[in-house]
Amino acid sequence: MVVQHVLEQFRRKFSYFVKQIDNMDALFEAQFSPLSDSGRLLSKCGKCLRYMKYISTQPARLYCGTCEEVYYVPQKGTVKLYKELTCPLDNFELLLCSMPGPEGKSFPLCPYCFNCPPFEGIDxxxxxxxxxxxxxLGKGVGMPCFLCPHTTCPHSVIAQGVCACPECSGTLVLDPVSAPKWRLYCNMCNCLVSLPEGAHRISTTQDKCPECDSTIIEVDFNKKTTPLKDGATLHKGCILCDELLHSLVEMKHGRSFSRHGRRGRGRGRGRGRGRGSTKQQDPKMSFRDF
Ligand SMILES: [Zn+2]
Ligand SMILES: [Zn+2]
Ligand SMILES: [Zn+2]
Ligand SMILES: [Zn+2]
Ligand SMILES: [Zn+2]
Structure with a gap:
């Protein structure tokens, strides 16, 4: 009898608690950040080689509890670990940041270099x-790999850059995770160029086009859709000068693009400014046909 009474009491206490748990959750959430945001382990610190915590509440950042250092990341978009690759300069694990929307860029960044760029002259x-x-520099303002002028790092603008942006003084770089809708994006404006869709792999090479100084790219076409003779799939060339590649690339833009207006302006203004001016030749002119 007593046992049953006590059991019944506990049963009621329990169901009351279950009903009220939401109230408690709300209270706790306001007081503390939700569990998912309190810092999940994301990538390794290059100094102590331990995992850093990712804190997604603004300002989004990484925190190394061992070194007691904070590294801000871009404030828009999502970040995740980038194939466990590391920065050759400081050994930090790279992150991949993806901007929202179908035209959002995806790009690698080193948490350390983003906040403390080891190179000068980035305007x-x-x-x-x-x-x-x-x-x-500021919270979320920094140097992702697509602005990094490191000459031998495989993620830098030197390695991933293909040609000058036809719209601004930036450089079109290969989006490393854009398969199967391969594309180039400008590292400064929202200019987009789509590359042969469905290709198995597209990568930059170390060779430059002798005619326009663009980076030669290598395309490994899909066996089923290859435009090459005899079912061959490998093709190397310049996206501006190689007839086949040029016929397969297409220029796209962000919302506010007005093709004719901007093009004239870009040509006149863009030349001789910023990074483009250091090149011996301006490959922008070769985009004439678009
Ligand atoms: Zn550390
Ligand atoms: Zn770095
Ligand atoms: Zn790098
Ligand atoms: Zn641009
Ligand atoms: Zn060329």
Whole structure:
């Protein structure tokens, strides 16, 4: 009798608790950040080689509990570990940041280099405010690999850059995770160029086009859809000068693009400014046919 009474009491207590748990959750969530945000282990610190925590609440950042250091990441988009690759300069594990939307870029970044770029002379950092000083670092403003001028790092703009942007003084770089809708994007504006869709693999090579100085790319076409003779799949060439590749690439833009207006302006203004001016030749002119 007593046992049954006590059991019944506990049963009621339990169901009352279950009903009220949401209230408690809400209270706790307001007080503390939700469990998912309190920092999940994401990537390894290059100094202590332990995992750093990713804190997604603004300002989004990585925190190394061992070194007690904070590394900000881009404030828009999502970040994840990038194939466990590491930065050759500091040994930090690279992250892949993906901007929202179908035209959003995906790009690698090193948490350390993003916040403390080891190179000078970058005139527009990623995430910099449209008005104001674009050379000032800040929370979420920094140097992703697509702005990195490291000459031998496989993720730098030197290795992944293909040609000058026809719209601005930036460089079109290969989106490393865009398969099967392979594409190039500008590292400064929202210019997009789609590459042969469905290709098995597209990569940059170390060779430059003798005619326009663009990076030669290598395309491994899909066996079923290859445009090459006899079912061959491998093709190397310049996207501007190689007839086959040029016929397969297509220029796309962000929302506000007006093709004719911008093109004229870009040509006049873009030349002789910024990074483009250091090249011996301006490959922009070769985009004439688009
Ligand atoms: Zn550390
Ligand atoms: Zn780095
Ligand atoms: Zn790098
Ligand atoms: Zn551009
Ligand atoms: Zn060329």
């Amino acid at each position: 527009t950092f990623f995430g910099a405010p449209k008005t104001g000083d674009s050379t000032k």
